[in-house]
Amino acid sequence: MAKPILKTTIDRANSEIKRLESYLIRAVSLDAQNQYLIGEVVMLRLFAILERTFEELALKICCGIDYVNGVSPKLNIVSKSMISAEVHMTSYDRKSNLGYTKWTTKKSIFKNLEKLMDINDPYLRNVDIHNHHIEEMRAVRNHIAHISNSTKRDFKAVVYKTYGAYGKYSAGSYLMSTKKHKMSNIHRFVQTTKTIITDVSKGY
Numbered sequence: 001m002a003k004p005i006l007k008t009t010i011d012r013a014n015s016e017i018k019r020l021e022s023y024l025i026r027a028v029s030l031d032a033q034n035q036y037l038i039g040e041v042v043m044l045r046l047f048a049i050l051e052r053t054f055e056e057l058a059l060k061i062c063c064g065i066d067y068v069n070g071v072s073p074k075l076n077i078v079s080k081s082m083i084s085a086e087v088h089m090t091s092y093d094r095k096s097n098l099g100y101t102k103w104t105t106k107k108s109i110f111k112n113l114e115k116l117m118d119i120n121d122p123y124l125r126n127v128d129i130h131n132h133h134i135e136e137m138r139a140v141r142n143h144i145a146h147i148s149n150s151t152k153r154d155f156k157a158v159v160y161k162t163y164g165a166y167g168k169y170s171a172g173s174y175l176m177s178t179k180k181h182k183m184s185n186i187h188r189f190v191q192t193t194k195t196i197i198t199d200v201s202k203g204y
Contacts, residue, residue, distance in 0.1 A: 004060050004082070006068055006201045013053045013197055020045055021190060036172025039186045040144045043175055046186075047104075047141040050134075050193050054103040054127075057201055059085045061123055062116050067203025074118035088116055104138055106131040126199040133192050136161070140189075144171045 020042045027038040061067075062085035064078040077092060079085035090098040093115045102108035109127050117124060127134075136158050143155035159169050163180055175186040183191075 004063070004065055006057060006060055006065060009053060009056045009060065010068075010197060010201055013049055014194065016049050017046065017190060017194060020049075021187075024184075024186060024190075032173075032176075035176050036170060039175035039184075040172045042186055043137075043141055043171070043189065044144055046189060046193055047137055050137070050196065051103045053197050054109060054200070055101065056082075057197075058089075058103075058109070058113060058123065061121075062088065062113070067122060068201050069203035071122070071203035073123065074121040076116055076118065079116075085116075089113065092116060104134075106134060122203050123200050126196075126202075130192075130196045130199065133196060137189050137192070140171055140175065 023038055023042055027035045030038070059082040061073045062075065062079045063082060064073065064075065066072055077088060079088050086101065089101050089112045098111070101112045103112070106127055110124060113124060139151070139154040139158045143151040145151075155171065155174075156166050159174055160166055162174075162185065169177070175189075176184050178184050181188065
């Protein structure tokens with residue numbers, strides 16, 4: 001069996017993101033409401049890709065797979081397989097089993113890996129660097145998916161951070177807006193996601 005490498009995970013994520021970009025390109029010919037809908041669907045899928053890629057990269061890295069630049073990860077224990085890595089994340093050196101892993105926040109990612117990976121490992125360091133981007137995208141994604149008072153509050157905070165004012169934005173209109181930048185917010189999130197994936201896998 002071929003040794004797993006990070007590149008296969010990265011390539012698959014980028015291929016899926018490229019497909020999302022094609023949807024956004026085609027959406028330009030649609031009316032505003034349908035553009036907003038496409039923007040929301042793309043945002044949901046984009047964050048799901050990021051979440052899954054965080055997980056798959058971490059599982060491979062915990063097996064001792066080298067980073068893209070050839071540097072070996074800083075691990076406290078090397079798992080023999082991705083399945084055993086997942087087991088180690090939830091149970092190794094813990095007083096109580098973690099139960100399951102989550103990959104949507106810096107806090108949950110660090111919790112998954114705290115017993116297995118050195119705090120100065122490049123993966124964790126780059127998750128920390130991009131924490132504000134992850135939180136920004138998560139807030140928009142959660143408001144699309146759940147639409148509650150708490151998600152509205154967090155979404156409005158993202159709008160304020162972007163424009164310096166709250167404004168009357170739906171998630172879709174915010175994502176497709178080019179008010180502050182030539183690039184729409186959803187295109188900005190697409191580029192940010194690609195950058196995060198590159199950074200957490202690069203090895204420095």
